[in-house]
Amino acid sequence: MAEAERGGPMAMRQSLNGRWKFSCAADPASRAERFYEADYDCGAWDDIDVPGHIQLQGRGRPQYVNTMYPWDGLEDVRPPAIPRRNPVGSYVKQFRLTEELRSGPVYISFQGVESAFYVWLNGRFVGYAEDSFTPSAFELTPYLRDGDNKLAVEVYQRSTGGWLEDQDFWRFSGIFREVYLYTVPEAHVRDLQVRAELGDDYAHGRLTVDLELLGRADSPGEGGRAELTLKDADGNVVAEAESRFANGRATLAADAGRVETWSAETPYLYRVCLSIYDASGELREAIVQRAGFRRFELRGGVMRLNGKRIVFKGVNRHEFNARRGRSVTEEDMLWDVKTIKRHNMNAVRTSHYPNQTRWYELCDEYGLYVIDEMNLETHGSWQKMGAVEPSWNIPGDKPEWRGAVLDRARSMLERDKNHPSILIWSCGNESYAGQVILDASNYFRERDPGRLVHYEGVFHNRAYDATSDMESRMYAKPADIIAYLETDPAKPYISCEYMHAMGNSVGGMHKYTELEDRYPKYQGGFIWDYIDQALIARDRYGREYFAYGGDFGDRPTDYSFCGNGIVFADRRETPKLQEVKFLYQNVRLAPSREGVRIANRNLFANTDRWALSVKLYRDGIETFRWTGEASVAPGEEAFVPVRLTDEAAAAPGEYAVHAALMLKADEAWAEAGHEVAFGEGRFEVAAKADDAALAPAAGTLRVVEGDVNIGVHGDGFSVLFSKQAGSLVSLRYGARELIEAPPMPLFWRATTDNDKGTSLGFDAGLWYAASLARRCTGVSLEASASGGEATAVFDYAFAISAELRVRVAYTVRADGQVRVRMDYSGAAGLPDVPIVALSFKTSADYGHTEWYALGPEENYADRAFGARLGLFSRDVRELPSPYLVPQESGNRTGVRRLRLTDGCGQGLQLAASPAAPVECAVSPYTAFELEHAAHPYELPDVHYTVVTVAGRQMGVGGDDSWGAPVHAEYRIPADRPLSFAFTLSPVDGAVAARG
Structure with a gap:
């Protein structure tokens, strides 16, 4: 070992990580029973990597379940009985002691083994342990011999301890954390x-x-x-x-x-x-x-750090890697802690088990508050399909479970007690309530009075309310939280889980963060959760994809419910982080023409540690910038005047003032220039009256009304409307055709995970039908007397309601612009509309987009606080977000201009008034193709670019993913009329280059 050669503490440790001999059995009866004996030959066995999961190394199959026990419906067992089908892994490692370990006592440490294991050395029994997520150590000194030593470990996937480990995660087994020998001084x-x-x-x-x-x-x-x-x-x-x-x-x-x-x-x-x-x-x-x-401390009913009221801007984090499962690496942990810090999160809950020791060291060093949670969850014993039914709950008040539970509490506390990052001990997760968990809570208080104790489960049984020092709830709606806080409660409030980030989610998060300023006893929450628990697998053609529950033939399973992350399984950032970063920022910036108002909500940091940047944009183009700094003490507010130059805001247009605080120098978690806080202000400079009027288009149009088609032709362009198809069917600029499939009204979006949780398909599926089939009830044509404009109007009726009407009018101007207006009449008695839009296809050759809109990442009506107005560009293939299950994604709100171009910079521009912007999504797929794909590999090959222009789309929601609706203000009542308009025009290479 290199560490041993260098001397020092690492010379007293010998790693046993690496290749071990391995045999796997489906159940105890078929295992190699005497494999541990010194003369038993394991040389022909396969190899396996340690650390690592058995199921991710070609033995057995991983299984994902959420609340139910993994054997539910397969074996009729109740605790503490163990299912008969109980995979067993037999591990063997030959080792020789290093010179440094030969002079003292020798111990072995297993940092994590799931879920129970026996240990032998040279044929002699050493010990047994269970509790998958805290270390187990054994002394080996009496069993060692000179030369080669045979270490044998027998790992059982199911054990009595497994009844206490019913977390929402993949069910694995094996030696999944490091193993090492060590010695100590005399x-x-x-x-x-x-x-x-x-x-x-x-x-x-x-x-x-x-x-x-x-x-x-x-x-x-x-x-x-x-x-x-x-x-x-x-x-x-x-x-x-x-x-x-x-x-x-x-x-x-x-x-x-x-x-x-x-x-x-x-x-x-x-x-x-x-x-x-x-x-x-x-x-x-x-x-x-x-x-x-x-x-x-808890003082005056408020949690305080160093005397100041704390607000947890937190996230729940599973240890996870898409290829290695819960056997995470140093690189994984470093990436996580930096990503969390860069997005203004200040706290992590170790859901729902103690993490590797290195994680706490990083939280100490980088600065994250930690709720350290013991390895206890018995969800399936008291909640079935969402109903509270604790008829056979464990541990409850059962004394036979007390020793196992308290052992887990002690193991966590004694290992982790010296980390300043840990503020709160947690008694586990979703295990109902009872005397045993209360005893664990009292143990934490007695052993470590300098920290508080958390447990959410008492929400379901107030007889044990004393278990938790704080009121902790999961997925409480903002109104429920307010109702609690309005009672002047004795305990402060946190949401140990909120903002269920499944798929396209995290809408309405602002309703929670806004409570920070209103109620001192509201002290934040922890988003569920950090990373998608998806595993790399291959489809039948050998292509890698992210697999979820059921993809490995695992039954029972909870399918894609493992995809709740604000980062994807491969640790790419999701668009949801844009909103999280903004709403969690500690400094609020309100820029205007005169300067920037700064409210510093930090507890200890002055804003002078960061550079203040102010930029002014006119219609997305930068016209002014200023960089300085501002000294605003924590908890204080100040106004920093910034004088714009006279010419910077003189021309007519829409102006956006962007203010940001940025790192002056590199930090451990981000480079200099990283933005830690952002704010935007907008104003307009009106054009003069004689400039404001839209000049009539120069030239004249040639209008040809045929028996089936209406042609409108101008200099270098041609527009064709079909009475038979009931829509615009051709928009040709020069030799380029821009319409592959005609624009049609669209009321359906590919259901998000949250939509499915609210049964949108069942309750509002008629909008799906209305989007696929409509009747064109009228076509009319009107030409201006000057010959400079012609308007084709299409009226549509729908079978879902005799009252519902949609009118789409296309006004063609002699300069080649086509103004499109859609009027939705509204109709009583129908469910809320998912989207009111017009959608069409163009060639996939038009594969690049440039936006003047809110961005840069996707955003929605209830998830646009973190978006900013600006110019952004992205290829069409990059616009849909790669959520675990294909669904609605890629939308932008506040769209003033969208350019869709090919490799030569030619294509189509869509423009709307800044006073009445639209929403847009550009995708290689239609809403219906996305709707019917359960995995990305099921989507068709790309043949088109699909453009969807919406007057409005409902929000995505996020209070939970199993029934919480999008908040009312972000829904679209069916009986409310809605109109929107935009203009289509050509883009040539020169225009694209200038823009």
């Missing part, structure tokens, strides 16, 4: 607790370190001593202390004076340097532990 600090506390002034620190030794009779426990040196981030000594051991224990305490405090905004860490000496004064062990001075 005198060893077996337990270390660091308490870096703040005084009542929240400025002065006191450090207390408790030590417990494991050692021989001549160890420091018999007359030895410990020395402590506290160093700041620059290596300066801040405080020192010394203590002698008594009965193997010592406590060191030191006043640190005025300290730099730890928070997510300023994650300042000190180094606690400990030296352990024996009675003769010989140094036996040296330890360096990082610590952060902070104080987290």
Whole structure:
């Protein structure tokens, strides 16, 4: 090992990661029962990688279920009985001890094994453990021999512990975290607790370190001593202390004076340097532990950090990798912590189990608040298909489960207690309530009074309300939260899960974040969740795709319910992050023509640490920029005047003022120039009266009304309307045809996951039918007396309602522009409309888009707060978002202009008035093709570019994905008339280059 060669702490550790010999059995009866014996030959066995899941290495199949137990309907068992079908993995590793490990006691640490396992060394039984997500360690010293040693591990997928691990995730098994051997000095600090506390002034620190030794009779426990040196981030000594051991224990305490405090905004860490000496004064062990001075408390019914009211801008995070499952890497964790920080999230809940130790170290270093959650979920024992039915709930009040549950609580706390990032212990997730969980909560309080305790399940059984120090709810609607907060409650409120981010979601998030300023006891929430739990698989043609439940033949399953991430399974950012970043930002910027009003909602950080940038755009083109800085103290507001140059805002047009705070220098989580806060203001400069009028088009039109078609022809262009088809059928500029399928009214969008959760297809499926079939009831033509304009009007009726009417009018001008207006009449007695739009196809050759709209990412009526007005470009193939299940995506609101061009820069422009912008989506697929594809590979080959122009589309919602409707203000009542208009015109290469 390279670490051993270098010496130091890593020389006392020997990794056993890598290739192991492996055999897999479908059940215990068929396993290789005597494989652990020293003379049992496993040389012909297959190899398997450790760490890693058995099911992701070609043995067995992964299974995804949410609330039900994975054997539901397959075996009739109740806890603590174990299903008969219980896959067993038999692992063997041959190793020789490194030189550094031969002189002392040797232990083995399994950082994570799912879900229960036995260990043998050289044929002798070592031990047994369960609890998949905290380490298990065993001493190997009595069983070691010189030369080769045979380590045997037998892993069971099902165990009594499995009844406590009914989380919403893929069901795997195996040794999925690292395994290593280690030794310790003859005198060893077996337990270390660091308490870096703040005084009542929240400025002065006191450090207390408790030590417990494991050692021989001549160890420091018999007359030895410990020395402590506290160093700041620059290596300066801040405080020192010394203590002698008594009965193997010592406590060191030191006043640190005025300290730099730890928070997510300023994650300042000190180094606690400990030296352990024996009675003769010989140094036996040296330890360096990082610590952060902070104080987290519940005061006045409000959670406070370092005296300030905290708001959790959080996310739930599973450990996940699309190829490795829960066996995540250092690179995965670094990517996650940086992405979370870059998008203004300040908190993570480890849903629903303790994570790898390295994750907490990164949260300490980068600055994230953590709810550390113990490995407990028994969802399927008390909730069936959404109904609360705790007839056989565990652990409940059952004393036989108390030991297992408290062991999990202790294992988490004792491992993680020294991390300043952990503010709250959580008693697990969705396990109803009872005395056993209350006992776990009381254990946390007694063992670690410097943190609070969380548990949401008491919402369903208030007899155990004392389990949680805060009111925690899942997927409570804003109105429900307000109702609670209006009662002047004793406990503060958080949503441990909210904004169910399944597919195209996170609409209406602002309704939650707006509560931050209204109610002091509203203290934020944690989005569900961080990453899509989708696994890489191959379709029948060998192409990789993201698979969800059921794709591996796994039954029972909950199918695509594993796709709830604000990042995709391959860690690409989803468009949803645009909204999250904006609504979670701590600084609010309100720019105008005169300057920028800055409200600093940070608790500890002044805005002078960032650069302030102001840019002015006219119709999307930059006309002015200014960069400076502003010093606004945390919790304060100020106005920073910024004088625009006279010429910058002189010309008529629509102006947008963009203000941003950006990093001045590189941070660990982002490079200099990264935007940490953004705000936009808009104003218009009106044209003079003689400029404002639309000049009549020069030239004349030739109108030909045939028996079937109406042709309108001008200089270099031709427009054809069909009485038979009932629409515009040809728009030709020069030799280029821009209409492949005629524009038709559209009232249906490909249902999102949230739409399916509200049964949109059942309740509003008639709009699907209306979009596929309509009757053109009238065609009329009107030409202007000057010959400069001609208008073709189409009236449509629909079978779903005799009252419903749509009129689409196309006004062709002599300059080649075509003005389109759609009037939707509205009709009583119909369900809300998903979308009111006009949709058509053009050639897939027109595969590039340029937008003057709200962007840059997709946005919707209820998810446009994070969008900004500007010029954006993207290829058509990039516009649909690759959600796990194909669905509506790629929409932009506030569209003033859209250009659709080919490789030569030629194509079509769509324009709307800034006072009445439209919504647009451009996609290679129709709404109906998306609707009927369960996976992206089921979509057809691309032949067209589909353009959908909407007067309005309903929001996407996000309160939950199983029944919560889009909020009323973001729906489209069927009985409300709606009109919109836009203009079509040609784009040639020169125009595209200029724009």
